[in-house]
Amino acid sequence: MRDPFESHAPDHDPLLKDLTAPQREAVLLTEGPLLVLAAAGSGKTRVITRRIAHLIRMGVPAWSILALTFTNKAAGEMRQRVTTLLGEGRHTRGLTVSTFHALCARLLRKYADIANLPGLKPDFAIYDTSDQTSLLKRVIADMSLSTSNWPPRSVLSAISNAKNEMLTAEAFAARATDFYSRSISRIYTAYEKALRNAGAVDFDDLLLLTATMLERSREVRDDCHRRWQYLLIDEYQDTNRAQFKIASLLVGLPEPLPGEDQDSRGPNVCVVGDPDQAIYGWRGADISNILDFEQNYPAARVVTLGENFRSTAPILAAADTLIRNNQRRKHKDLFTSTPGGEKPLVVTARDEQHEAVLVTDFLRRTRQESESPLGWRDMAVFYRTNSLSRVMEDALRSAGIPYTIARGTSFFEREEVRNALAYLRVVANPADDVSLARIINTPSRGIGDTSVERVQTLASTSGTPLLEAMRSASEIADLSARARSSIASFVAMIDGWTGAGTFMGSQISSSLSDLVERVIRESGLEAHYLALSKAGKSEADLERPENLSELVSSARQFENEFDPDSDPAFFPGADAARDGRLAPIPPLLAMLRAYLESIALVADADAVDPEQGSVTLMTLHAAKGLEFKAVAIIGLEEGLLPHSRAQTSDAELEEERRLFFVGITRAMRHLQISSSRYRTIRGIPERTIQSRFIEELPREHVRFSDQADLMADADPFGDDAFVDELPTSRHGAGQRTGTPATLRQSDPAQGRAAGTLTAGSLVRHPQFGEGKVLSVTGGMGARATVQFKSVGTKTLVLQYARLSRIG
DNA sequence: TAACAGGCAGTTTTT
DNA sequence: CTGCCTGTTA
Numbered sequence: 098m099r100d101p102f103e104s105h106a107p108d109h110d111p112l113l114k115d116l117t118a119p120q121r122e123a124v125l126l127t128e129g130p131l132l133v134l135a136a137a138g139s140g141k142t143r144v145i146t147r148r149i150a151h152l153i154r155m156g157v158p159a160w161s162i163l164a165l166t167f168t169n170k171a172a173g174e175m176r177q178r179v180t181t182l183l184g185e186g187r188h189t190r191g192l193t194v195s196t197f198h199a200l201c202a203r204l205l206r207k208y209a210d211i212a213n214l215p216g217l218k219p220d221f222a223i224y225d226t227s228d229q230t231s232l233l234k235r236v237i238a239d240m241s242l243s244t245s246n247w248p249p250r251s252v253l254s255a256i257s258n259a260k261n262e263m264l265t266a267e268a269f270a271a272r273a274t275d276f277y278s279r280s281i282s283r284i285y286t287a288y289e290k291a292l293r294n295a296g297a298v299d300f301d302d303l304l305l306l307t308a309t310m311l312e313r314s315r316e317v318r319d320d321c322h323r324r325w326q327y328l329l330i331d332e333y334q335d336t337n338r339a340q341f342k343i344a345s346l347l348v349g350l351p352e353p354l355p356g357e358d359q360d361s362r363g364p365n366v367c368v369v370g371d372p373d374q375a376i377y378g379w380r381g382a383d384i385s386n387i388l389d390f391e392q393n394y395p396a397a398r399v400v401t402l403g404e405n406f407r408s409t410a411p412i413l414a415a416a417d418t419l420i421r422n423n424q425r426r427k428h429k430d431l432f433t434s435t436p437g438g439e440k441p442l443v444v445t446a447r448d449e450q451h452e453a454v455l456v457t458d459f460l461r462r463t464r465q466e467s468e469s470p471l472g473w474r475d476m477a478v479f480y481r482t483n484s485l486s487r488v489m490e491d492a493l494r495s496a497g498i499p500y501t502i503a504r505g506t507s508f509f510e511r512e513e514v515r516n517a518l519a520y521l522r523v524v525a526n527p528a529d530d531v532s533l534a535r536i537i538n539t540p541s542r543g544i545g546d547t548s549v550e551r552v553q554t555l556a557s558t559s560g561t562p563l564l565e566a567m568r569s570a571s572e573i574a575d576l577s578a579r580a581r582s583s584i585a586s587f588v589a590m591i592d593g594w595t596g597a598g599t600f601m602g603s604q605i606s607s608s609l610s611d612l613v614e615r616v617i618r619e620s621g622l623e624a625h626y627l628a629l630s631k632a633g634k635s636e637a638d639l640e641r642p643e644n645l646s647e648l649v650s651s652a653r654q655f656e657n658e659f660d661p662d663s664d665p666a667f668f669p670g671a672d673a674a675r676d677g678r679l680a681p682i683p684p685l686l687a688m689l690r691a692y693l694e695s696i697a698l699v700a701d702a703d704a705v706d707p708e709q710g711s712v713t714l715m716t717l718h719a720a721k722g723l724e725f726k727a728v729a730i731i732g733l734e735e736g737l738l739p740h741s742r743a744q745t746s747d748a749e750l751e752e753e754r755r756l757f758f759v760g761i762t763r764a765m766r767h768l769q770i771s772s773s774r775y776r777t778i779r780g781i782p783e784r785t786i787q788s789r790f791i792e793e794l795p796r797e798h799v800r801f802s803d804q805a806d807l808m809a810d811a812d813p814f815g816d817d818a819f820v821d822e823l824p825t826s827r828h829g830a831g832q833r834t835g836t837p838a839t840l841r842q843s844d845p846a847q848g849r850a851a852g853t854l855t856a857g858s859l860v861r862h863p864q865f866g867e868g869k870v871l872s873v874t875g876g877m878g879a880r881a882t883v884q885f886k887s888v889g890t891k892t893l894v895l896q897y898a899r900l901s902r903i904g
Numbered sequence: 905t906a907a908c909a910g911g912c913a914g915t916t917t918t919t
Numbered sequence: 920c921t922g923c924c925t926g927t928t929a
Contacts, residue, residue, distance in 0.1 A: 167918065167919080168918065168919080169918095169919085196918090196919065197919080198918085198919045199919085202919095223919085225919080226917095226919095244924085245912095245924090245925090300919045301919090304919095335918095376916080377916085377917080377918085379915080379916065380916085380917065380918080481915075481916075482916075483915085484914085484915090484921085541905080541906090543905095545905060546905085697919080698919060699919085716915090716916065716917085717916080718915095718916050718917065719917080737915095740915055740916080741915090742916090743915075743916090756916080777920085778920095779914070779920055779921080780920035780921085781920085905929105906928105906929095907927105907928090908926105908927085908928080908929100909927080909928095910924105910925090910926090910927095911924090912922105912923090912925105913921105913923090913924105914920105914921085914923105
């Protein structure tokens with residue numbers, strides 16, 4: 098057995114010399130199960146990459162190492178850093194650094210033929226959320242159910258949850274007892290059937306089917322065991338049940354395989370994560386996976402990386418004190434060896450506009466005062482929900498501060514790109530009905546809904562894919578002549594691109610980018626979007642032709658970089674024989690499929706990459722994994738953080754707290770946390786309650802500053818001008834434009850009802866309807882507690898609430 | 905077949 | 920107040 102501790106003197110070893118003692122341990126404990134609890138900012142990526150490099154240097158063949166991540170970005174970064182350490186070439190050859198989903202896709206394609214998974218063909222397409230939604234809509238409609246009773250979104254999330262829990266349609270049916278879940282179960286079953294008919298799987302299937310395959314097939318499992326001896330999983334706190342299963346099966350757990358010489362220490366699985374940063378429970382991640390790792394692997398060793406190299410002591414203290422309020426966690430002592438630093442500032446604003454101004458002030462001030470000058474790119478603003486970004490944008494714009502929002506539809510999600518891709522997907526997979534339905538009349542070519550309906554009926558009665566049914570469109574009696582000829586030329590167009598499925602012949606494109614270009618031009622998409630752009634209606638329309646050319650470039654780039662040998666499922670030497678089993682597919686088709694898959698599994702084309710010189714705005718979720726010199730977190734209010742939809746259980750509340758924790762720990766040197774006393778939610782200004790998390794911050798390490806009452810000078814109309822007065826509800830135009838600003842304007846008529854409102858008065862609210870006043874408070878920010886007939890008791894600020902007295 | 909009005913709901917997001 | 924979906928109308 099190799100003994101790394103003897104063979105290398107740590108202080109002279111380039112892989113170890115700049116590591117702390119626990120970091121070294123995490124690198125050197127290569128054998129047996131290992132849990133690395135990596136606190137925020139503890140140098141996690143550095144440790145992982147060193148560990149991989151160390152393994153290889155110790156003589157472990159690179160191809161026997163498998164590192165799994167959640168995002169392509171993380172995988173790419175890890176791969177990059179390992180190559181930097183070891184250099185390109187034979188040392189790193191065959192090293193697999195992949196996302197869970199990409200690995201699963203490869204394994205499923207490779208083993209589909211021997212895995213005996215019903216309906217799964219090796220050339221399956223991967224459906225994303227919008228594909229799933231349109232398929233599901235059709236399924237629901239075909240079952241004569243209404244999409245208003247069965248909203249695709251929620252049905253889909255029910256199905257997704259089931260798959261994350263490893264519940265197949267049959268398993269789900271078995272435990273469905275009540276009417277609701279039995280209906281969901283029927284839809285689930287039909288949806289699965291439709292997916293398989295379309296030759297497709299969804300994202301969740303990639304995991305579920307892989308887990309099932311590994312579970313059922315000894316042969317597949319053995320193949321994987323033979324190849325991968327060292328498994329490493331990043332962000333382990335975010336794994337769901339299916340991923341846990343896959344990991345276990347890949348390393349040979351739960352039961353050691355009989356007759357196999359199992360190391361008494363257990364498999365070489367190293368998981369890295371931080372329970373305090375688990376913020377994806379709502380999409381199936383199960384924090385127990387990491388919390389129970391030591392139970393699942395009794396021989397596991399645990400290394401805690403608690404030293405923080407990112408934040409100042411007061412910021413760390415704030416994060417630490419906050420997160421100690423969570424029960425379900427593994428405590429880590431967070432510490433930094435660099436003392437000093439500015440205390441985080443907790444400010445209270447009057448309303449969201451004011452809050453946004455306080456943020457721009459903070460950013461400007463920090464930029465100037467900081468001893469080493471900060472650029473806008475070193476700063477970020479975080480919020481719980483995307484809707485909070487708008488006010489922030491307005492304020493930044495009028496302050497002349499450049500900003501970028503880390504969100505927005507990614508390149509591959511834009512309408513025109515999705516349409517072009519739908520064409521390509523039909524070319525790659527003629528059975529892909531969802532894509533076909535999308536493009537059959539895009540741009541419009543005289544095949545209307547009724548015509549599509551009729552062909553679809555033929556398709557489902559004869560059990561053939563839609564495109565096949567279209568070929569026999571002439572047999573459909575009640576199809577108009579026009580539709581008939583349109584359909585014929587549509588089919589001819591597709592056949593022209595594919596050489597009727599052969600991908601052979603002189604007319605057929607020989608390169609991927611040629612094909613993409615041809616499809617965009619001949620489909621009429623190019624002309625369509627060019628015309629739209631000329632019309633120049635919206636900004637988005639102007640960019641569309643450009644995006645289509647961009648797609649051609651992306652295909653060209655893929656073509657140049659495509660390496661058919663870099664397949665993580667490729668097993669060197671061991672199973673060359675099996676590869677002969679599959680009929681050879683035309684090279685262009687192979688490349689097209691690889692291209693489409695690379696797109697399907699890469700969501701964030703323009704990911705969170707702070708543009709040069711601009712402040713980054715993003716949700717707290719998107720902030721994970723990043724760091725900024727200065728951070729502002731806004732909207733620390735009950736209902737927002739913790740979010741109103743996440744207060745039903747302790748588990749949810751703790752996740753909200755972790756979200757705040759993640760936000761705080763992104764900040765390196767400057768941090769401002771803000772709440773606002775009033776906030777306009779869906780057009781209605783409301784009094785807010787400060788987030789309970791503010792109370793959980795350590796008084797001695799943060800500075801509090803209530804700015805809400807100091808605004809009188811800045812806002813001549815605001816604040817105490819009319820606090821005692823109740824604006825009467827104004828009917829007609831006045832009410833529609835009744836923003837807080839206009840209500841606050843000096844209008845004597847407005848104050849007439851003031852004082853007339855007392856406990857017992859009957860009132861009407863434009864949103865909540867009729868209610869009875871229970872109590873009234875006067876003075877600053879006068880408010881009334883009202884018992885509404887329909888929505889219960891609410892406390893309303895008289896200054897803002899458009900209450901009218903009715904008795 | 906497309907454009908438009910009206911109704912309704914309204915976290916977080918990767919693959 | 921928004922955006923999305925549905926159903927209706929020219």
